Amino acid sequence: MTLTLPDGRDVRPGKILCIGRNYAAHVAEMGDVSEAEPVVFLKPTTALVADGGEVVLPRQSEDVHHELELVAVVGTPGRHIDEASALGHVAAYALGLDLTARDVQAQAKSKKGPWSIAKGFDTFAPLGPLTDAAEVPDPQALEIALAIDGHERQRGTTDHMVFSVARIVSFLSSVFTLEPGDLIYTGTPEGVGPVRDGERLHATGTGLAPLTVTARRERAS
Ligand code: MN
Numbered sequence: 001m002t003l004t005l006p007d008g009r010d011v012r013p014g015k016i017l018c019i020g021r022n023y024a025a026h027v028a029e030m031g032d033v034s035e036a037e038p039v040v041f042l043k044p045t046t047a048l049v050a051d052g053g054e055v056v057l058p059r060q061s062e063d064v065h066h067e068l069e070l071v072a073v074v075g076t077p078g079r080h081i082d083e084a085s086a087l088g089h090v091a092a093y094a095l096g097l098d099l100t101a102r103d104v105q106a107q108a109k110s111k112k113g114p115w116s117i118a119k120g121f122d123t124f125a126p127l128g129p130l131t132d133a134a135e136v137p138d139p140q141a142l143e144i145a146l147a148i149d150g151h152e153r154q155r156g157t158t159d160h161m162v163f164s165v166a167r168i169v170s171f172l173s174s175v176f177t178l179e180p181g182d183l184i185y186t187g188t189p190e191g192v193g194p195v196r197d198g199e200r201l202h203a204t205g206t207g208l209a210p211l212t213v214t215a216r217r218e219r220a221s
Helices: 024-029 083-089 102-110 117-119 165-173
Strands: 016-020 039-043 049-050 054-057 064-066 068-074 091-097 125-126 141-149 150-158 182-184 201-204 208-217
Touching: 039 117, 068 141, 068 165, 083 091, 083 165, 091 201, 091 208, 125 182, 125 208, 150 201, 165 182
Parallel strands: 016 182, 049 125, 054 208
Antiparallel strands: 016 039, 068 091, 068 182, 091 125, 141 150, 141 201, 201 208
16 A cells, blocks of 8 residues: 655555553443553565455454554654654544454463464455544544444544554554554554454544445455
8 A cells, every 4th residue: 555645755664563551441331450661563565455445354253353543644754753753743634443353352361372364364454544643633632433333332532542642653663663653553552352243344543534444254265
């Protein structure tokens, strides 16, 4: 996928960085505990699907969940970015979905193994159209919502994040060089649940372009 940043640059996302357990109510619904530092995992770029696209529910899972998330798009590269200047490295924001094969993830958790498969299937990272960061004065003051076939499933406000976007950008840059086009999925509020064949997922957020995708079950070939 190629993204056009608000300044006109065309970039190919090099990495998809994701934060887990970033809203207390979601941490509680998963039976997890909050961490002192952000929980980080990655998705491959083959997980990306654009607005209007199709999410494929893979054969390996009977329980794919939606996680509605605010996505920050890196515009200015950096390493060891301090929190005070972190938002200056974000070129755009978007709505995204961190799709998760919950049954596969539960198996991985029980074996204390990584989440790469549960989080990384093709089409498991829908990404909405980009909104210029200049039009988002405070990323911690956004209300985001997800409806499935017209029924609201998730609603949250980004001021409930455990780790702010600035803190996340700073933290991630202490490990990974952030590059233009890198995508940061910032965690989901409560209300995660299953996605079924044929359902239409519609995400909205304050001042953000909406995101719509349709789910389709993968058939045996
Ligand atoms: Mn997530």
